[in-house]
Amino acid sequence: MTISQPVSPASSLRLHLDGMSCASCVARVERALAAVPGVSEARVSLTDEAAEIRFAAPATPEALTEAVAKAGYPARQQALTLSVEGMTCASCTGRVERVLRAQPGVISASANLATRRAQVVLWEGAATAQALAAAVTRAGFAASAEAGAPDRRAEGSGASEPATPGSPRR
Incomplete structure (x- = not known):
């Protein structure tokens, strides 16, 4: 069984992403992460190839991973x-x-x-x-x-x- 615990609302996480090449990619990832229930803010850096995510409510790692993968930019x-x-x-x-x-x-x-x-x-x-x-x-x-x-x-x-x-x- 691989169900993970939700990420706590008081925390933030950093995801390293593959495949982003422009500002449009950044916006697409930010929109995908913002749509995940529990995410209050997602800031994506093209230079760092990473997303900094803050939470307002619990969110599961699976939901975050799936959101960025569906957007075309898998989390490392x-x-x-x-x-x-x-x-x-x-x-x-x-x-x-x-x-x-x-x-x-x-x-x-x-x-x-x-x-x-x-x-x-x-x-x-x-x-x-x-x-x-x-x-x-x-x-x-x-x-x-x-x-x-x-x-x-x-x-x-x-x-x-x-x-x-x-x-x-x-």
Whole structure:
């Protein structure tokens, strides 16, 4: 299940966007974001390729992601893997997932009891693996960023990963 917690009204978020090339693109993204229930203001910067969004009421990450994608400018996403120790049952994995989904910018989270890992998809730059691990640790589990597994862009985010020597391009 990948339903995320709504973004709180007292907060703001920054989305990094791909594909904008002119002032018309900026206006289109601003209109798309302003139409999302809960958004009070959306300021888009062509130079930064980013949108700063403020909220008057809760809004879901899915609604924001869908709005900019429908406008033709997908939000950049990244995927992280955390090691999580201390999960003993399905209730534990559910708690880890809820804690992760409650973090600003998290689009989806899935914990796996057998592998003792949590996979997180979030907006690029919204949080670090260390910050997400700290949130899980505060919930009573020993969590850490996977060693040797750097942050990477999520599949389907509209951006390609650079090829490394000896590895195939995706």
